[in-house]
Amino acid sequence: DAGVTQSPTHLIKTRGQHVTLRCSPISGHKSVSWYQQVLGQGPQFIFQYYEKEERGRGNFPDRFSARQFPNYSSELNVNALLLGDSALYLCASSLGMGGYTFGSGTRLTVV
């Protein structure tokens, strides 16, 4: 079985641009969560989606948005990129409140 897959693996964007990150959860997992991880820090919660509905939002500006599709895959969108948005973006899927399975992440660099 495939694990959580994320694309792209690496991305370089210019300040002010927009980016879309994609995630496919483990088959059967209906919950997808997005995290931002800056070097040396723990993952910071951005969004959680369950059955295509937003179930939680972290302390991130409105430039960050997400959605979940009928096949449970998900997209994270970030508008008007800032240098401070440079980070590893992690997607995780889960069954309820059990352990999360993370993808390998998308390394975003904003220049």
Add this chain to the structure above:
Amino acid sequence: GQQVMQIPQYQHVQEGEDFTTYCNSSTTLSNIQWYKQRPGGHPVFLIQLVKSGEVKKQKRLTFQFGEAKKNSSLHITATQTTDVGTYFCAGFILSGGSNYKLTFGKGTLLTVNP
């Protein structure tokens, strides 16, 4: 706000020495999870503790959940170079309404000198 705190931030040991990392929450947790992230990798789920006072072992790793369900620890006996990485604890914190978010501590980076 509600958060999960971890100490120490860094720990360097000689191979064969023991290692412990501690996790504390400002609120009672329904469960506590532990993850390991190798350098350049992504967090990998290790274990979940649910019951007050619970102790679980995975080979050389021992996980404990406090009686008040506000603290937890991970102890590694006789560290090996393969134990290198950052260990995170995480707990579900109320995120608004009846929704919960899995909140991570800042992690403890373990380095092992062979």
